[in-house]
Amino acid sequence: MQHAIDKAAALVEAHAYIRQFAGAVVVVKIGGSIMDEPDTLASLVQDVCFMASVGMRPIMVHGGGKAINAAMGQAGLEAQFVQGRRYTDDRTLAIAEHVLVNQINKGIVETVGTYGAKGLGLHSLSSCVVFGKVLKLDGEEGRKIDIGLVGEVERVNAEVLSAVLDAGIIPVIAPIARDAAGGKLNINADSVAGHVAAAINAEKLVLVSDTHGIRRSEDVNDLASHLTRAEIDELIQSGIISAGMLPKVEASLTAVGAGVRKAHIIDGRIPHSLLLEVYTESGIGTEIVL
Numbered sequence: 001m002q003h004a005i006d007k008a009a010a011l012v013e014a015h016a017y018i019r020q021f022a023g024a025v026v027v028v029k030i031g032g033s034i035m036d037e038p039d040t041l042a043s044l045v046q047d048v049c050f051m052a053s054v055g056m057r058p059i060m061v062h063g064g065g066k067a068i069n070a071a072m073g074q075a076g077l078e079a080q081f082v083q084g085r086r087y088t089d090d091r092t093l094a095i096a097e098h099v100l101v102n103q104i105n106k107g108i109v110e111t112v113g114t115y116g117a118k119g120l121g122l123h124s125l126s127s128c129v130v131f132g133k134v135l136k137l138d139g140e141e142g143r144k145i146d147i148g149l150v151g152e153v154e155r156v157n158a159e160v161l162s163a164v165l166d167a168g169i170i171p172v173i174a175p176i177a178r179d180a181a182g183g184k185l186n187i188n189a190d191s192v193a194g195h196v197a198a199a200i201n202a203e204k205l206v207l208v209s210d211t212h213g214i215r216r217s218e219d220v221n222d223l224a225s226h227l228t229r230a231e232i233d234e235l236i237q238s239g240i241i242s243a244g245m246l247p248k249v250e251a252s253l254t255a256v257g258a259g260v261r262k263a264h265i266i267d268g269r270i271p272h273s274l275l276l277e278v279y280t281e282s283g284i285g286t287e288i289v290l
């Protein structure tokens with residue numbers, strides 16, 4: 001009996017948040033790091049569909065770095081990353097687009113359908129909503145680092161996104177952008193999510209990855225529940241925040257800097273971590289604040 005009463009209490013707790021977030025846009029970025037297990041991905045998509053059915057307006061942005069690595073390996077190419085971004089030549093771009101758009105995006109849209117919601121893939125082979133220019137990374141002594149056909153976001157078509165949301169459809173965005181000349185650029189999916197959240201004035205940005213949160217030291221259990229821009233800068237300088245975490249903190253700061261109320265990094269391997277973050281009092285993961 002107590003178990004049943006606890007379940008009802010969880011629903012009542014959720015009710016307050018369901019009312020608070022009615023109509024609010026939340027951008028959920030799904031990292032390739034949690035896509036190994038189809039059940040984990042499906043459960044996350046189910047959570048997003050739940051959010052839509054209780055009145056939120058979720059937008060999904062997905063990555064797929066691990067799957068691209070595997071496809072590159074099969075093609076005899078070695079993946080190289082600089083500051084969390086993949087060095088991308090023509091062949092790599094073609095592989096990344098195929099994996100991200102034809103496999104992952106398509107799969108997520110189909111899964112949305114199985115949970116009774118409607119998803120629409122927005123990407124380089126359909127209606128693209130993300131436009132970019134070539135990204136040059138900052139190197140030592142003011143030098144710029146060229147990593148090929150990698151982009152940074154210049155513009156997000158928020159009008160198209162709003163129209164899709166107004167139609168009750170969940171946008172599912174893949175991180176291959178168009179450039180001004182009609183070419184394509186590979187953009188880190190966290191960066192895309194941060195700019196999408198900023199452009200559409202989202203309430204929240206949630207980056208779902210394979211870590212309980214951001215480590216503050218070498219100790220894997222030393223996780224931060226909150227981090228400010230100054231603390232993040234220090235952790236980058238000391239090398240504690242590195243690799244794939246770099247674009248996540250940058251994206252979170254882009255979003256909160258533009259007025260998005262909350263940016264979170266949560267662990268998608270915890271069942272229903274997304275619902276726990278949005279609909280309960282006990283926040284999980286790391287929240288990035290200004």
Ligand SMILES: Nc1ncnc2c1ncn2[C@@H]1O[C@H](COP(=O)(O)OP(=O)(O)O)[C@@H](O)[C@H]1O
Binds near residue numbers: 033066210214241
């Ligand atoms: N300070 C840190 N705290 C937590 N994870 C970190 C940190 N610095 C680097 N990382 C790495 O970032 C990874 C997440 O980035 P990434 O592999 O690109 O994930 P995703 O595919 O979800 O975008 C973690 O698994 C971890 O290895």
Ligand SMILES: CC(=O)N[C@@H](CCC(=O)OP(=O)(O)O)C(=O)O
Binds near residue numbers: 062065188
């Ligand atoms: C330029 C760049 O790095 N693009 C990423 C796009 C996919 C991505 O970001 O996937 P995750 O979210 O799984 O890391 C890449 O090629 O891996």
